[in-house]
Amino acid sequence: MSTTAIADHALLSDRHSAALVSRAGSVDWLCFPRFDSPSVFGRLLDDVAGHLEVAPAVAEDATTSRRYVDETLVLETTWATPGGTLVLTDALATGPSTDPHALGSAAPRLLVRAAECTAGDVEVGIEFVPRPEYGLVEPLLEGVPGGVVARGGGDVLVLSCPVPLAVANGSATGVLRLHAGERVLLGLAHRSTSEAFPTPWGAAELDTALRDTVEAWRTWSRAHQSYQGPWRELVHHSGRVLQALTYQPTGAVVAAATTSLPEGVGGERNWDYRYTWVRDACFTLEALWVAACPDEAHQFFDYLAVSAAASVRGRDADLQIMFGIGGEHDLTERTLDHLAGWRDSRPVRVGNGAWSQRQIDVYGELLGAAHQLFDQLNPDHPGAGAWREFLVACADTAARRWRETDQGIWEVRGEPRHFLYSKLMCWVALDRAIALAEPLRADAKVEGWRAAAAEIREAVLTQGWSDTAKSFTQSFGSLDLDASNLMMPIVGFLPADDPRMLATIDAVADRLTDERGLVYRYRTEGGVDGLAGEEGTFLLCTFWLARALAEADQVDRARAVFDRAATYVNDVGLLAEEVDESTGELLGNFPQAFSHIGLVNAAWAISEAEQRVASGAPR
Template structure:
């Protein structure tokens, strides 16, 4: 059975992200990309669906330390046994074009027996590959093959075949290193040459340390901010610049339930928010790369814009269910692809426009392509001015007028106005002002309930939604505006759990078209921290922030949601949105200027 979500560590080579459990089992690995089919799928089933276990064989073995080396994704796990101590170093080489996972066993003291078990199961655990033993350059290797894909395992103590798996035992003495490298390559090509593990390890440490060293961060949450930015980098493809929402699919939002989604794709919203965070913390070149991914992904007829794309900008992401997988601790169905790709979400253009306006404020220059595309996007928003949508949370119920979506449409035109007025770009200034004002009037008339002194989730409704916390973030009104404070008061009454965490919305209303039940979405609580800090509710902000940061595992990783009573993480992991929201909240706590958009003069 899969381990608790919080027991997993993430590795990265800026192309994919395996998860390794605290007990030394690689239970999730998709090669060569985040969105490739898994070869290790025990995370969503059992060991029969693929895994790579490497751990001491003694029953008294315990993990006494597990950490990343400094600002890296090089994982060190130290085991203590009655006969000695051993350290396992797991990492992915960052050499361009190489897709491999390296596991080094180092004897620290005494002698320790190790057990290794390898089950390669391509196509999400549905295929049994052909495995053979061969010799390359004077060394033994295992070679597995299935259709277009092949995998090689190199090492001194290769496991032996045992009933459709490979297993083996070996002993490591103090001062001894035993290395293994599992590498993917196309089956129609030759086996790649052996890796120099020492050099690859040095290169990986150097890359991540150098990247993390550019991070501008301070204050009591500086460490959490740095690790969050590193996670965002780890979830970004080195070549395309696309950032996946998470490296996993179908980790449940409700244990045993059906709220299981594939997050291994690139949401425009996440990319835009990542751009903002990178700008704030000293990564201008990365911000420009993310901007270029955004522009390439949405290039073409604005009518064809999607809310998400594949890592390289692919558009076809059909959703299907994998019936052969029982799911994470029996949470069914397991899904690949995401049907939300076809939804109209009216907020997305606003998210993109806000991010690109902040890039302009930071000194980023527009070119003939980037501004022309934004101009066209505003035309798309105008064309769909009266259309209902499915909202930020990708509701699978009926389309409605979601207040947050309408505010983000307002923000899109606001950014267009600013682009012309403040940056000298060409556009119909007065027309965009008119559309912006029409939206503001409409939102205040239909999205704000005067009797409740609160904005509402949908026009004419009475329910609230944590997404409303974004209103001051984009300059629609001030954080301390009485109408915003009234909304916060209702959020606290309606959506704050007994444990002090904020739900997205009340699922029992049926607004999302799914069975009720989910745990608090961590990003929402981080948004509440930001709101508290910006209105100088420092005690409330600090208490909530400390609680949220405390939900991170010992490696600083966060999932999508947290089940407080069960004291465990829920949802896909690690989740970019959670780490993005952590950075925003910490910036508010530190008083960091995020190049925020001032409240417009029409407020």
């Protein structure tokens, strides 16, 4: 069982895969060669599932600090020990890149760890405990000149190390002493068993790979990041995190880097988030429009049009709500019963059963992102015909299916319902399709789309509002609140100062928050969503509240809510999905794209509202 706090980890990414590094210098999570590959280090979910640790051999009296190298996702961890100071620099190598739109295209599948003594003397301990296939495999380890080779489970891992390591019981360990000014580099390279037998990297090669990675991230940041509003550094850093969660070969965006980090300690709400949800990816593209730039829009829409083609074209079917990062459709869920889970939170799952759910809101998120980014979607692009036909088909499906029940944005595993948010987003799909009718070459469809949008609007206003709850509610005929209804003014369905919208905003702020003022998605008491147990407050929803308040020009309240949520970034600026209501600890998969998306968009909305209020301009 792993007990290290989720917030004690930092993210590394080469835009193919991701690693999480603890404050103790342990790589507790690493999947090669893709985000969704089986882990080779899985200590995050069970102490016996593998790790690679580089840290002071005696760290009990050390103080630790961390930071990312400016404008990068290259991590520096510094230990000040009684005998000296050790600085560890970690990166998943991106390969060299002078093209800011090709970050990670030449990634060599290499983790680089550079340990430098900057003062005094430090003994450095090294523990290499590879456990491929989520800890199922104890590989064969062999010492070779310049390092150690581990083979097993289809993976070949080569640890480059400047000192001999003792090999025993599927592990390699050693200690080296560094004096002030001395620096050593370690590297972990991955190959499959079908590739040529690899050899360890030399120190000069590793140093070049590290410097190339710093420069590649800086090239991307400087070319993309121009936001100058409030919380500038948080917004820019969140933009890099979202880029880090993007799979470079296809443009697919993973919801998070991990699987099965729980929404409640010891509970069953543990899901695999290493896939692309249409909803999350579209929200990410919109956030990148603020925090970076949308030049990657073409790649994503090409990926999605190809991946989802069979979902909406050629047969009467729904758009599949999520895909593998290579475009895979079948994401069948299974449990890994040999793993204890983070703090004994079982089951540990891989795959995600939500892939087969109906969630009709996705049409709105998709058309919404296309509308916002349409200037970047060149109609002469070779793939333009495919995504144009795809978007028209999505609008048609929203018009046809909006009256049906679904599992909703929160993917409930209980009975399907008429969720208000799902209806709202079908309206968004049609509203944006109408606005894009000319470039989509769909003028003949506008009349039908407009009629369907009017029907949805009437249904939401009459069946989604409750005089008893004094709020728009989670589903038609319900009295339950749902934070997703805060999106109503954000997407332009109602102005934020409409009395019904103001009442809904206040209802969420007053009755759907914890003692800290953080927002729940909805109340889970009594297993209303088909699952046992409770969950924490949801950071995205808290940022939605800040954004809705900004839309209503309640800037001071919006700032207060934003600051409240932003206090939960960890020491290197990362957010998980939720916050434990009793302890204030981060919960859920990590880092979570949704949370960083919420931060970016709320900061931008508050910036816009402040300018609007200061100028006296109308909303």
